[in-house]
Amino acid sequence: MKTIPKISETEWEVMRVLWASSPLSAEDIIARLAAQDAAWHPKTAKTLLGRLVKKKALGFEKDGRAYRYRPLVREVDCVKAVSDSFLDRVFGGALTPMLAHYVEHKKMSAAEIKELKRLLDQKE
Amino acid sequence: MKTIPKISETEWEVMRVLWASSPLSAEDIIARLAAQDAAWHPKTAKTLLGRLVKKKALGFEKDGRAYRYRPLVREVDCVKAVSDSFLDRVFGGALTPMLAHYVEHKKMSAAEIKELKRLLDQKE
DNA sequence: CGTTATGGATTACGCTCGTAATCGTTCAGC
DNA sequence: GCTGAACGATTACGAGCGTAATCCATAACG
Structure with missing residues (x-):
């Protein structure tokens, strides 16, 4: 790594x-x-x-x-690094509260909501 | 504000x-x-x-x-400010790719997945 | 009562960042 | 070929950050 x-x-x-x-x-x-x-x-x-x-x-x-x-560095890797650090710093590493924050505070279209649910389904 | x-x-x-x-x-x-x-x-x-x-x-x-x-400042307000700036900087402001990144890259328990789906349902 | 420990205030210091300007070199146009 | 434009390299500089140590006043302990 x-x-x-x-x-x-x-x-x-x-x-x-x-x-x-x-x-x-x-x-x-x-x-x-x-x-x-x-x-x-x-x-x-x-x-x-x-x-x-x-x-x-x-x-x-x-x-x-x-x-x-x-x-020389891949976007995914940089995104991952900074996302993890953001999650730690602002939400103490707790993923769900973080996701909940966004879902609750930002506008999402029906299509976006659907897409996200699909990803969650896949994850199960 | x-x-x-x-x-x-x-x-x-x-x-x-x-x-x-x-x-x-x-x-x-x-x-x-x-x-x-x-x-x-x-x-x-x-x-x-x-x-x-x-x-x-x-x-x-x-x-x-x-x-x-x-x-002297509320947590929600600080979280909101820094979350928005993070979203802009790393994902160019695109919410769904950002949420997708986390859902795809981080471990989530079944309970967490369920909770998040519930929030998405509410949002519709 | 005096000495010490403790609390906040001040000072320190090297690094990174944001924001550029300047410098030295080289390519391109006249 | 000479001159100017354009390129990357170097230098600038103040603000904020991470990490503490030092300073000064006072409260607590003996």
């Missing part, structure tokens, strides 16, 4: 772009980030790319002077 | 103790923290209490030389 580097709040946005599609150039990544949130400053994105490379969440191949970045 | 102060990882453990029971003296809080995790250093806990007071997550009444601390 590989060690999952700790990915910060803003770094997650970058990772999510690359999990959705990779490899990508910095330029492409910046474009996609700006597409979902215009407040992204290119320099900031570059800094984050550098940090993610340093902490080995991203790798790259050179493509001329530029890099093409790709994830 | 009051503003929820940002509560850090370790601060959450302190808050959880006080949400479970308050008001409590620093001594009591430290004892309860140590009970669940022996690695807690009293000085560290004091620092966190101070910080939580400063950021107005906790208040206190004087009781002689000592303080009796109590939460």
Whole structure:
């Protein structure tokens, strides 16, 4: 089991772009980030790319002077790590109260409810 | 709607103790923290209490030389704030994939599954 | 009554984060 | 070939965090 580097709040946005599609150039990544949130400053994105490379969440191949970045860690693994820590911290590790919180406080469509029930059925 | 102060990882453990029971003296809080995790250093806990007071997550009444601390923010509100941000960051705000992740990756007892289904039924 | 233990306040310190600007190099266009 | 634009690398910097130790006042014990 590989060690999952700790990915910060803003770094997650970058990772999510690359999990959705990779490899990508910095330029492409910046474009996609700006597409979902215009407040992204290119320099900031570059800094984050550098940090993610340093902490080995991203790798790259050179493509001329530029890099093409790709994830070195799988999304599922990162999601699992951070989900577990969230569960521990906020709900003391108790799964059901956590799920109950969401079910009770967030809107869900009938289809979503059905889908979730199906998953629960499978689990039995 | 009051503003929820940002509560850090370790601060959450302190808050959880006080949400479970308050008001409590620093001594009591430290004892309860140590009970669940022996690695807690009293000085560290004091620092966190101070910080939580400063950021107005906790208040206190004087009781002689000592303080009796109590939460100034409700657990539900904090849970909601941090849950929403977690959902956004890790799952891009998509509720069902998030719930699905937990249902698929964590162990649940038959009773828990049943309880959750009941909540989903209510929601319909 | 004085000394010590205890309580909160203050100070410490290295790390990470968010947010960029600057630097040095190299590719591309003129 | 020369110049400027663009790339990654390096540097910046204040805030917050995790982890304590130290300081100062007072309460409790002897």
